[in-house]
Amino acid sequence: xxxxxxxxxxxxxxxxxxxxxxxxEKIAETGLLxxxxxxxxxxxxxxxxxxxxxxxxxxxxxxxxxxxLTGEDYGRMARSYAAAGITSLLATTMTLPLQELExxxxxxxxxLGQRPQGGSRVLGVNMEGxxxxxxxxxAHDRRYLLPPDMAxxxxxxxxxxxxIKLCDLAPELPGAMAFIPQAAGLCRVSVAHTNGDYDTVxxxxxxxxxxxxxxxxxxxxxxxxxxxxxxAAFDSTACVELICDGVHVHPALLRMVFRLLGxxxxxxxxxSMSAAGLGDGSYTLGGQAVTVAGGKALLxxxxxxxxxxxxxxxxxxxxxxxxxxxxxIRSATTVPARQxxxxxxxxxxxxxxxxxxxxxxxxxxxxxxxxxxxxx
Numbered sequence: 001x002x003x004x005x006x007x008x009x010x011x012x013x014x015x016x017x018x019x020x021x022x023x024x025e026k027i028a029e030t031g032l033l034x035x036x037x038x039x040x041x042x043x044x045x046x047x048x049x050x051x052x053x054x055x056x057x058x059x060x061x062x063x064x065x066x067x068x069l070t071g072e073d074y075g076r077m078a079r080s081y082a083a084a085g086i087t088s089l090l091a092t093t094m095t096l097p098l099q100e101l102e103x104x105x106x107x108x109x110x111x112l113g114q115r116p117q118g119g120s121r122v123l124g125v126n127m128e129g130x131x132x133x134x135x136x137x138x139a140h141d142r143r144y145l146l147p148p149d150m151a152x153x154x155x156x157x158x159x160x161x162x163x164i165k166l167c168d169l170a171p172e173l174p175g176a177m178a179f180i181p182q183a184a185g186l187c188r189v190s191v192a193h194t195n196g197d198y199d200t201v202x203x204x205x206x207x208x209x210x211x212x213x214x215x216x217x218x219x220x221x222x223x224x225x226x227x228x229x230x231x232a233a234f235d236s237t238a239c240v241e242l243i244c245d246g247v248h249v250h251p252a253l254l255r256m257v258f259r260l261l262g263x264x265x266x267x268x269x270x271x272s273m274s275a276a277g278l279g280d281g282s283y284t285l286g287g288q289a290v291t292v293a294g295g296k297a298l299l300x301x302x303x304x305x306x307x308x309x310x311x312x313x314x315x316x317x318x319x320x321x322x323x324x325x326x327x328x329i330r331s332a333t334t335v336p337a338r339q340x341x342x343x344x345x346x347x348x349x350x351x352x353x354x355x356x357x358x359x360x361x362x363x364x365x366x367x368x369x370x371x372x373x374x375x376x
Contacts, residue, residue: 001021001022001039001040001041001042001355001373002019002020002021002022002033002035002036002039002040002041002042003019003020003021003022003041003042003044003049003357003359004019004033004035004041004042004043004044005019005043005044005045005046006018006019006020006044006046006047006048006049006359007044007046007047007048007049008020008030008049008349009048009049009050009051009326009329009349010349011334011348011349011350012326013263013324013326013327013329013330014326015048015326018030018031018032018033019031019032019033020033020049020349020357021033022355022373024373025354025355025372025373026351026352026353026354026355026373027349027350027351027352027353027354027355028351029351030349030350030351042359044359047359047360047361047362047367048359048360048361048362048364049349049357049358049359049360050329050333050349050357050358050360051333051346051347051348051349051353051356051357051358052085052086052087052088052120052333052346052356052357052358052369052370052371053085053086053087053088053311053312053315053332053333053358054086054087054088054089054123054311054332054333054336054337054340054342054346054347055081055086055088055089055090055269055270055272055310055311055336056089056090056092056123056126056165056166056241056267056269056336056339056340057090057092057126057128057166057213057214057241057269057270057271058081058086058089058090058091058092058269058270058271058272058276059092059093059094059128059271059272059273059274059285059286059306060077060272060273060274060276061077061080061081061084061272061274061276061277061310062076062077062079062080062274062276062277062278063076063077063274063278064076064077064274065273065274065284065285066091066092066093066104066108066125067093067094067096067100067104067286068100068104068107069091069104069107069108069111070107071111074111074116075116075117075119077119078115078116078118078119078120078122079116079118079119079120079376080277081119081120081310082118082119082120082369082371082376083369083376084277084310084311084312084366085310085311085312085358085360085366085369086120086270086310086311086312087120087121087346087356087358087369087371088120088121088122088123088337088340088342088345088346088347088356089120089121089122089123090122090123090124090125090126090165090166090340091108091112091122091124091125091126092125092126092127092128092271093105093108093125093126093127093128093129094128094129094139094140094285094286094287095128095129095130095132095137095140095141095144095145095286096129096130096141096144096286096287097143097144098144098146098152100287101130101144101156102155102156102159105125105156105159105160106159106160108125108159108160108161108163109159109160109161109163112124112125112160112161112163113161115371115372118371118374118376119371119376120371121346121354121356121371121372122163123165123340123341123342123345123346124163124164124165124166124340124341125160125163125164125165125166126164126165126166126168127153127156127164127166127167127168127187128140128166128168128192128193128213129144129145129168129193129286130144130145130146131145131146131147131148131149131167131168131169131170131173131176131179132145132168132169132170132192132193132194133145133170133172133173133193133194133195133196135195136170136193136194136195136218136219136220137193137218138193138217138218138303138304138305139285139286139288139290139299139303139304139305139306140193140286141286141287141288147173147174147175147176148169148173148175148176148179148180148183149175149179150179150182150183153167153183153186154186157186157187164186164187165187165188165340165341166187166188166189166190166211166339166340167183167186167187167188167189167190168189168190168191168192168193168213169183169189169190169191169192169194169209170191170192170193170194170195170196171191171194171196171200171201171203171204171207171209172194172195172196172197172200176204177203177204177207180204180207180208180209181207181208183208184207184208184209184210188210188211188339188341189204189208189209189210189211190209190210190211190212190213191204191205191209191211191212191213191219191229191232191233191238192212192213192214192218192219193213193218193219194218194219194220194229195220196220196228196229197220197226197228197229198226198227198228198229198231198232198235201220201228201229201232201233202232202235202236205232205236205237205238209238210237210238210239211238211239211240211241211267211339212229212233212238212239212240212241213241214241214242214243214248214269214271215230215233215240215241215242215249215257216230216248216249216253217243217248217249217304219233222234234260234261237265238265239264239265239266239267239335239338239339240257240261240265240266240267241267241268241269241271242254242257242266242267242268242269242314242331243269243270243271243307243309243314244268244309244314244315244317244318244321245270245295245307245308245309245313245314245317246295246317247295247296247304247307248271248304248307251321251322254318254321254323255321255322255323258318258323258327258331262327263326263327263328263330263331263335264330264335265335266327266331266335267331267335267336267339268311268314268315268318268328268331268332268335268336269311269314269336270307270309270310270311270314271306271307272306272307272308272309272310273285273290273297273305273306273307273308275290275292275297275308276307276308276309276310277308277310278308279292280292280293280294283297285297285305285306288305290305290306292308295308295309296308311332312332312364312365312366314332315328315329315331315332315364316363316364316365318331319364325364329364333346333347333348334347334348335347354372355370355372355373356370356371356372357369357370357373358370
């Protein structure tokens with residue numbers, strides 16, 4: 001298949017006129033290309049051609065939740081993600097009773113090895129909880145929080161078929177500093193839901209943590225005498241996640257993060273829950289009741305409970321806040337692919353990568369989606 005008359009998004013963040021050829025599921029070549037005899041041609045009409053967006057922190061969508069996945073939910077969710085331009089993702093779990101957590105990971109192990117027809121691909125699992133701080137638990141149920149436990153991480157990883165790519169934790173918890181280097185040998189470790197001070201979080205980075213979950217949210221804040229987890233992240237080389245929906249982080253701080261860290265250390269995420277792609281109403285997240293109204297998801301006590309956005313909308317929000325298009329797009333493709341350990345597969349239009357492609361308008365609204373070279 002040949003895509004012609006396109007503005008290709010290149011790895012340096014610049015759009016260049018050209019074409020793109022696929023062979024099977026992969027990108028074969030890019031440049032000024034002519035059709036081969038009998039080759040199917042897609043005319044992009046001068047529109048932009050991007051790699052599919054990669055969401056490494058999403059709990060669910062379209063009525064489904066990865067913490068209680070069923071086969072019926074999975075197909076519907078995968079197709080909804082793909083339709084929104086999210087062609088790859090990490091299935092993200094919540095804090096649950098231990099037995100339910102093991103059941104959830106067993107279900108993930110059975111289902112995630114397959115990609116539903118017309119759906120996005122799941123690159124692995126993001127384990128958000130139960131190794132989190134009660135003081136900064138957010139929408140996680142305090143009753144089921146646990147200190148870091150390597151045996152439990154290994155057991156859950158085995159249950160889901162070795163697919164855990166991110167493990168979130170609060171580094172002030174007992175045993176965390178011994179746990180981090182061990183866990184980092186299995187997956188990427190992310191500082192999350194922490195009330196730890198600057199020194200504690202910096203020690204976590206030194207021990208092997210290299211990622212920060214939903215920056216600013218559920219972290220000890222930046223103070224001029226107590227820099228907290230936020231200050232430690234700024235003073236490290238870690239990559240930070242941002243939820244860009246106008247609810248979680250003020251636009252001024254989005255601009256500050258991109259200016260100080262650069263797009264290379266920013267990963268746009270949705271942190272979406274089951275209401276994403278639906279509408280206002282009553283839902284659940286991690287076994288807790290959530291009310292969605294006016295694009296905001298809240299627990300009964302007013303705590304924000306994830307989001308109802310998606311990464312494509314997050315990219316547009318960033319651009320509308322003044323972030324350069326090339327930076328916002330790479331923070332939704334190149335960076336999350338790297339953080340998920342999948343930069344050799346997705347997140348780029350370079351030859352050899354999977355042909356997960358988006359045709360978008362100039363304002364970055366998604367018009368057509370291809371996963372593995374197939375239209376969805």
